Amino acid sequence: MTATVQLHTGGPAPVHVRDLTVRYGTHTVVDRVALAVPAGGWTALIGPNGAGKTSLLHALTGAVPCTGSALVGDDDLTALSSRQRARRVALVPQRPVIPETMPVGDYVLLGRTAHLPYLGLEGRADRQIVADTLARLDLGSLAARAVSTLSGGEQQRVVLARALVQHTPVLLLDEPTSALDIGHRQQVLELVDTLRRDCRLTVLAAMHDLTLAAQYADDLVLLDHGRVAATGAPRDVLTSARVASHFGADVHVLTTPDGGLALVPARRRT
Amino acid sequence: MTATAPGATRPGRGPGTPPGPAAPPVTASSRAHPLWLLAGVAAVLVAALAGVALGPVDLPIGGVTMSALDRLPFIDAPSGLSARDTAIVWELRVPRVVLGGLVGAMLATAGAGYQGVFRNPLADPYLLGVAAGAGVGATLVFAYGAGGGWIIDPLPLAAFTGALAGVAATYLLSRSVGGQRDTVSLILAGVAVTAFFTAVQTFVQQREADSLRRVYAWLLGRLATTGWSEVRLILPYVAVAVAVLLVHRRLLDVLSVGDREAVALGVSASRVRLVVVIAASLGTAAAVAVSGLIGFVGIIVPHTVRLLTGGGYRAILPLSLLFGAAFLILADLLSRTVLSPAEVPIGVVTAFLGAPFFAWILRHRRLQ
Numbered sequence: 001m002t003a004t005v006q007l008h009t010g011g012p013a014p015v016h017v018r019d020l021t022v023r024y025g026t027h028t029v030v031d032r033v034a035l036a037v038p039a040g041g042w043t044a045l046i047g048p049n050g051a052g053k054t055s056l057l058h059a060l061t062g063a064v065p066c067t068g069s070a071l072v073g074d075d076d077l078t079a080l081s082s083r084q085r086a087r088r089v090a091l092v093p094q095r096p097v098i099p100e101t102m103p104v105g106d107y108v109l110l111g112r113t114a115h116l117p118y119l120g121l122e123g124r125a126d127r128q129i130v131a132d133t134l135a136r137l138d139l140g141s142l143a144a145r146a147v148s149t150l151s152g153g154e155q156q157r158v159v160l161a162r163a164l165v166q167h168t169p170v171l172l173l174d175e176p177t178s179a180l181d182i183g184h185r186q187q188v189l190e191l192v193d194t195l196r197r198d199c200r201l202t203v204l205a206a207m208h209d210l211t212l213a214a215q216y217a218d219d220l221v222l223l224d225h226g227r228v229a230a231t232g233a234p235r236d237v238l239t240s241a242r243v244a245s246h247f248g249a250d251v252h253v254l255t256t257p258d259g260g261l262a263l264v265p266a267r268r269r270t
Numbered sequence: 271m272t273a274t275a276p277g278a279t280r281p282g283r284g285p286g287t288p289p290g291p292a293a294p295p296v297t298a299s300s301r302a303h304p305l306w307l308l309a310g311v312a313a314v315l316v317a318a319l320a321g322v323a324l325g326p327v328d329l330p331i332g333g334v335t336m337s338a339l340d341r342l343p344f345i346d347a348p349s350g351l352s353a354r355d356t357a358i359v360w361e362l363r364v365p366r367v368v369l370g371g372l373v374g375a376m377l378a379t380a381g382a383g384y385q386g387v388f389r390n391p392l393a394d395p396y397l398l399g400v401a402a403g404a405g406v407g408a409t410l411v412f413a414y415g416a417g418g419g420w421i422i423d424p425l426p427l428a429a430f431t432g433a434l435a436g437v438a439a440t441y442l443l444s445r446s447v448g449g450q451r452d453t454v455s456l457i458l459a460g461v462a463v464t465a466f467f468t469a470v471q472t473f474v475q476q477r478e479a480d481s482l483r484r485v486y487a488w489l490l491g492r493l494a495t496t497g498w499s500e501v502r503l504i505l506p507y508v509a510v511a512v513a514v515l516l517v518h519r520r521l522l523d524v525l526s527v528g529d530r531e532a533v534a535l536g537v538s539a540s541r542v543r544l545v546v547v548i549a550a551s552l553g554t555a556a557a558v559a560v561s562g563l564i565g566f567v568g569i570i571v572p573h574t575v576r577l578l579t580g581g582g583y584r585a586i587l588p589l590s591l592l593f594g595a596a597f598l599i600l601a602d603l604l605s606r607t608v609l610s611p612a613e614v615p616i617g618v619v620t621a622f623l624g625a626p627f628f629a630w631i632l633r634h635r636r637l638q
Contacts, residue, residue, distance in 0.1 A: 061534035086536030093534075099526040101580050106523070113524050114536030119517045121584075166535070 012039035012200040013073035013088070013169040020068035022055045022226075029055045030066070031226035037219075039169075042196060042203040044217035046210060046237075048247050052226040053206035054094065057172050060204075061091050072170050086114035090163035094174040094206075096155075098147045104158050105130060105143040111165035126165075133161045137191070153184035157191070164195065171196075173205035177212065185209070189216050210251075214238055214261040222246060234261055306579055310592025314371065317599040321367040322359055324603060326610055329355055366495045369504075369560065370602040371595035373493065374567055376508045376557040378594025379587055380550035381568025382575075383515045386522035386583050387543040388453050395554040395568040398460040398547065402467035403436020404429040404558040409471045409485050413478035425488075426503060426559035432467075433555030439463045441547075453543070490615030491564035493602050504556040511553025515587060518546055522583035564598070566620045570628040571597055577631050597624070 015037040022030035030052040037043040045053045059066035062082045070077040072088045080088070090111070099107070105127075112126040134140045137157045142150065147158055156176060163171060173192065177185035193216060196203050207213040213220060214234035222230040222237055224246045230237045238261060240253050250266045322338075323329045329351065337349035337359055351359065377395050384393035396402075407428035415424050444459035475485050495501070521542045524532050529539035554568075571594040575586050598616075601623065605616040 058530060058534075061530075063530040063533040082533050082538055083536040086534060089534075091531070091534040093531055097526075097528040097531060099523075099582070101576075102523075102526065102582055106582055110524055110527065110535055116520075119521070121520055 011169060013202060014039040014041075014071075015043075015170055015202055015204060016069075016071040017056075017060075018069045018071075020056065020059060020066055020070060022052070022059050022064055022066045024064075029226050030059060032068070033223070033226070033228055035221045035228065035231065037170075037202050037204050039202055040196065040200050041219070042193070042205065042217045043219045043221060044213040045204065045206040045221050045223060046208070046213050047223035047229075049208075051223040053223055054174055055226075056223070057091060057174050057204070057206060060089055060172060061085060083114050083118075086166060086168070088168050089170045089172055090166035090168040091172045092156075092159050092163050092174065092176050094176075094178060096159045098155065100148055101146050102148075103144050104134070104139060104147055104150070107147045107158060108134060108161045108165055111162040114166060129165050129167075130161075133165050137161050137164075152179050152181075153187065156180060156184070156188050160188070160191070164199075169200075170202045170204065173203065173207075175206050175208055178208060185212060192216075210238060210243070210263045211261070214263070238263060303579065303581075303585070306585070306589055307592070310589050310596070313596035314592055314599070317596040317603075318367050318371065321370065321599045321603045322363040324607060325358075325363060327355070327358060329359065334359060361497055362495075365498045365501055366493060366602065367599055368501050369495055370493050370599040372501065372504060372508045373557045373561045373564065374571075374598025374601075375512060375591045375595040376504075376553045377564065377567040377598070378571035378590040379512050379515045380554045380557075382572035382583065382586050382590045383518070383522070383546045383550040384568070385572060386525060387546045388457065389526065389528070390453075390457070391573065392569070393457075394565075395550060395557075396563065396565075397457065398551060399436030399440040399463035399467065400433045400551055400554050400558060401436070401563050402464040402471065403439070404433040404555065405471045405485075405489060405563065406467050406474075407432025407435075408488050408562070409474050409481065412481035412484050412488070413474050423499075426500070429562075430555050430559035433558050434551070436463055436467055437547075437551040437555070439467075487615060488562045489617075491562040491617035491620075492613065493561055493605075493616055500560040504560055507556035508553050511549045511556070512591060514549035515546065515553075516591070518542060518549075519584040519587040522546070522587070526582065562617070564617050564620055566617070566624045567594055567598060570624045574628060574631050 015035075017033060017035045020030055020033045021028065033052075033056060035043065045056065047053055055064060058064045060070050060077055062077070062085050066078065068078065075084075075088060077085050077088065108130045109122055109126065112122055112129065116122055116126065131140070131143070134143055137160065139154070139157055139161060142154065142158075147155060150158065156179070160176075171192070176192070177188055180188060189212060192203060192205075195201060205217070207217070217234065219232060220230075220234050220237040221228055222242065229246055230242060238253060240251055243249050243251050243253075243263065250268065251263045252266050254262045254264055256262050319331055319334060323331045323334045333349045333351045333355070336347040337351055337356060339345050339347040340349055349356070380395040381393070384395060384397055385391055388397075407430070408425060411424050411428045415428070440456065440460045440463045443463060444456040447455055447459070475482055521537055524535055524537045525539055525542060527535070532539040572586055572590045575589045575593060579585050579589065598620070601616055601619040604623070605614045605619045608614055
């Protein structure tokens, strides 16, 4: 017996970002960024606070204006309406706004917005998609609960469910584990990875835990001051010298018994 | 449709959790529950019947009902009312009840709309300068327009024009300082415009002290009717505004997650906000033109509905429409019967009854 619920994403699509620039007034927060995520791949955006990771993701959803291009498959997001964008990229925000008293089922249903007529209401098929997705994420029994009453890990899965019912080929995650303990971090990231394989999703995730980024992403893009400072496989990007210069952190880069990469803070006593 | 999976291989599932049901249930939607809608319709009918039957001359409820049925096509229902009573019903009471229902429905749905687009529970229909603008218009008529020679009653026209001028000034001011994305600048512009228009109104009122009492009575709200003319005057505006607000009810729920997430879900928050604000302001201006400033309805009705049903805007908007109409019809009934033949300003009744009721609901719900 396996999970056979299929989440339709319109097929896998690669992401190609070129020359993407975001300005707030005269302040440039994302500066001519170029990056590529292969179809079905997982690329992590890393970088210190204020590096422009969140602004980059918001530029892709259309929440902040930008210049440059961002292709999903053959479609340039910057030329699309917000409704058309929302059928190509779905965002799991870092700190989602949870409306007070809104039940889980209704909250997840918001993800169907881009598939509904502008002023129309959802149909039975949309409610079925929501029910299937909730079941897939083990949230079926919580459908009637208010989202605000759930635990942090449950809330994160609810927000993920809202993004999944958008049925987009690309999933954007903004520090999806920042509010969670170590166990729930692993659970959420494993869940994303399973969904990525099952649904052939392309994942672009801003991640601030560098060890988890190295474990889950195929490629890392290091942003600093809005620019790409390094890109490549985790072992190539995450050197202790780079972490020191861009994060101002003193770390040991270790190899775990299973051949993985781990960054451990170093405390040098003088 | 099978969606079960072995718990051991599934992340996010604790050990020992029983497997889920074979067929996932379709979740209930947050549309207004049919029973609540039924209760709302019943409340409007009861309030309307009471509003028509009760007054200086009490009429039999049965006769009033039959008289109403008699007006429907294909129904012949002898009401047993005298010609004078029938005239009282159809030329005095029914227009006033209908007007109360329209104004109450408009203020309550407009309040819910404002609260939704500004994500601010304190937003009311008078937030963006509607009230202050209408106040200036009405005061000018009371102070300088009493000379007569008017073809039509200048008061509603002046109040309506003033209300629209107030909203337009607020919108233009906020555009010039903050851009349309910024809801805070819109609300602050409303504060500035309200302060300025209120100053103008107070100045005129003080210079023309004779008008003071009538201005004051108008500011507290009143539903005086002369036959059906007021109903005819505001019906087109209220119908269009309420329809526009109602079709946006699902989008108001989308806006409840904030502008940025709404855009990521495919909705332009600023466009929805603009359309809803225009519709709510236009309808409120029309209501204010014939009723003065009836406070409290736009805030307590949507919040009471929200506290009672726990639903999103897709439930709150239609239910606010019904319960807003019923509430104002009853408030008007009290305003003209408590001190009969004198009338208590309806704004006094809505606050005097509404505030304790709202406090009771609030306390009751918070304690649960």
